[in-house]
Amino acid sequence: GIERAKKAHTAALHRLRDFWKYLRKKAFHQEDGVAASDMRDLLRVLDGLEESIQLAVSEYEALLVNYSTSTELLRNYANFTDHVLNDSLVAEQIRAQAQSLENPDSDEVSDPLAGEVKQQGL
Known part of the structure; x- marks a missing residue:
């Protein structure tokens, strides 16, 4: 469930x-190279990062199939997309979707003219 996704x-x-942290290690700032x-350790860290990201994506996608509302x-998925995947545009789209689910009438009133037209019965 959502707890597994949060854990991932x-x-x-x-x-x-x-x-x-690993990149900030002193070894990477030596003049005689790395x-x-x-480099093997860095690749190991990157592999672990990729595995963690894939697990979290899989958990979120599986949940979204059944609980898209x-x-x-x-x-949570928007935060993951923003902070881990570094895709703020997609994260904002997901947040907007959550916002529209919380306030279904807000889409109609977000345009000032739409409210005026609605009041006039047009």
Whole structure:
């Protein structure tokens, strides 16, 4: 359920954090280059990050098939898309979908002229 998706989401965030920590290691700032063992370790960290991301995406997509109107799920997925996948445009679209589910009448009133036309019965 959603708890598994949240857990996978958190794991992906931790792996992303670990990736950036690893890049800040002193070994990557040496003038004589990067050791082969450091590159192997970096690739291992990247593989773990990719696995975590794929697991979280799979969990969210499976949930969205059956619970596409869950605003909590949509907001969590939007945060994942924004913070882990770094796709703020898609994240905002997902948030807008959640917002429209919470306030179904807001679409009609968002345009000031639409409210005026509705009042006049046109």
